[in-house]
Amino acid sequence: MIEATLCFPLRDGETGADPATDADLATDDETGREVLLIEKRRGLGEGWYNGPGGKCEPGETPRECAIRETREEVGLEVRDLEKAGELRFLLDGEAHTFCHVYRTRSFEGEPTASEEAAPEWVPVDDVPYDRMWDDDRLWLPGVLEGKTVAGEFRFEGGTPLDEADFVDHEMAWDASLEGDQDEKRSY
């Protein structure tokens, strides 16, 4: 089974309003948060949006993998990753990928495109689920709200995984994730 990671950097977004003239109109609703997504340029999920991430290398912890992949794909140095999910993807009844999901508000640098990924800050209320893996609309909204998820997602139709059909799933929120005792932060 492949062990992989996803990392979702979060920041406070722009209001879109001119603070000099529209200050009295600004509300909390207008100060939306944003998540850094990538448009995958090659490999599994090519052409779809996802978080930065990829396969773990031998000897590497998932957390180290998420940090490395985010650096390689978009040039961002992420820190203080909070474990947000553990997702098991099955293809035709066989374990295919175990994916560790992280989020963070702590990072340095400006997202920059690479051969593998084109980064984009997206309002958390406007995530393009119609251009993502079918399972994402089930678990990513909760992860972006600060919840913790454990899930199993079943695909059928043969390899590659990104051409198979998503058939069903089981999911538990506020799951305690193995091997991750990080302090919870407020998102």
Ligand SMILES: COc1nc(N)nc2c1ncn2[C@H]1C[C@H](O)[C@@H](COP(=O)(O)OP(=O)(O)OP(=O)(O)O)O1
């Ligand atoms: C099945 O549903 C999935 N949903 C989501 N959101 N993400 C998924 C799903 N299945 C796999 N993934 C993620 C896990 C990884 O982050 C990437 C795939 O990474 P890739 O195979 O491209 O791994 P890399 O190490 O970056 O690639 P190279 O071998 O080209 O270096 O998708």
